[in-house]
Amino acid sequence: xxxxxxxxxxxxxxxxxxxxxxxxxxxxxxxxxxxxxxxxxxxxxxxxxxxxxxxxxxxxxxxxxxxxxxxxxxxxxxxxxxxxxxxxxxxxxxxxxxxxxxxxxxxxx
Amino acid sequence: xxxxxxxxxxxxxxxxxxxxxxxxxxxxxxxxxxxxxxxxxxxxxxxxxxxxxxxxxxxxxxxxxxxxxxxxxxxxxxxxxxxxxxxxxxxxxxxxxxxxxxxxxxxxxxxxxxxxxxxxxxxxxxxxxxxxxxxxxxxxxxxxxxxxxxxxxxxxxxxxxxx
Numbered sequence: 001x002x003x004x005x006x007x008x009x010x011x012x013x014x015x016x017x018x019x020x021x022x023x024x025x026x027x028x029x030x031x032x033x034x035x036x037x038x039x040x041x042x043x044x045x046x047x048x049x050x051x052x053x054x055x056x057x058x059x060x061x062x063x064x065x066x067x068x069x070x071x072x073x074x075x076x077x078x079x080x081x082x083x084x085x086x087x088x089x090x091x092x093x094x095x096x097x098x099x100x101x102x103x104x105x106x107x108x109x
Numbered sequence: 110x111x112x113x114x115x116x117x118x119x120x121x122x123x124x125x126x127x128x129x130x131x132x133x134x135x136x137x138x139x140x141x142x143x144x145x146x147x148x149x150x151x152x153x154x155x156x157x158x159x160x161x162x163x164x165x166x167x168x169x170x171x172x173x174x175x176x177x178x179x180x181x182x183x184x185x186x187x188x189x190x191x192x193x194x195x196x197x198x199x200x201x202x203x204x205x206x207x208x209x210x211x212x213x214x215x216x217x218x219x220x221x222x223x224x225x226x227x228x229x230x231x232x233x234x235x236x237x238x239x240x241x242x243x244x245x246x247x248x249x250x251x252x253x254x255x256x257x258x259x260x261x262x263x264x265x266x267x268x269x270x271x272x
Contacts, residue, residue, distance in 0.1 A: 001211050001212070002207075006212075008215070012246070019240050019242045020243045092240060097183065102233045
């Protein structure tokens with residue numbers, strides 16, 4: 001390991017954290033669900049609900065609870081969406097790439 | 110030449126096996142979507158033991174075959190974008206002569222994840238992925254360092270065998 005390597009790693013780390021500066025918290029939140037780039041449904045995080053997203057790509061069960069969104073179960077191969085856990089802050093996402101599903105938390109405006 | 114071709118073909122097979130092992134045993138590593146990317150060891154090794162051109166050939170063959178065997182066109186887009194961009198940056202950094210294998214490999218891991226997030230941005234058309242850069246890119250640096258260590262140990266032993 002050279003000094004240059006350490007400098008390079010520090011620069012890359014700083015670059016990684018730039019996007020955090022653009023995220024703000026607070027305000028009422030909504031979860032925008034889209035499939036294959038098309039809007040599927042928008043739901044409020046205020047009310048607990050269970051949403052079944054069934055498309056030709058597959059099925060995901062989305063659960064809204066205590067102002068958080070999570071994919072409870074899915075019939076995709078990798079289950080990355082389920083392992084993403086709960087999200088609650090604007091800007092956070094859960095993606096299920098095999099099903100082209102994207103859940104985004106946004107601020108309601 | 111024939112010996113080299115055979116060796117490169119072996120490297121492709123080896124990286125496919127590593128890729129397969131990793132997809133069967135998904136390590137819950139730091140964050141969802143993050144992988145160790147052990148197949149990347151082969152890319153880094155080939156880059157240092159042979160050349161950037163050979164590493165590119167091995168990488169392209171591996172991503173094409175793995176997409177045909179286990180994935181699909183979308184998976185191919187992600188792994189090819191990540192692999193090619195990270196190899197490109199690693200080649201530049203290696204050529205500059207200013208960095209050791211560790212720095213080169215760490216930058217490779219970083220670029221691999223960055224490129225995949227950019228592809229995700231275009232496919233799913235959501236800028237929310239930029240938020241995830243802060244999670245996946247540092248993970249890429251860490252996995253890149255691990256891969257750099259493994260690759261350097263392999264190279265050290267290969268050089269011992271050669272002499």
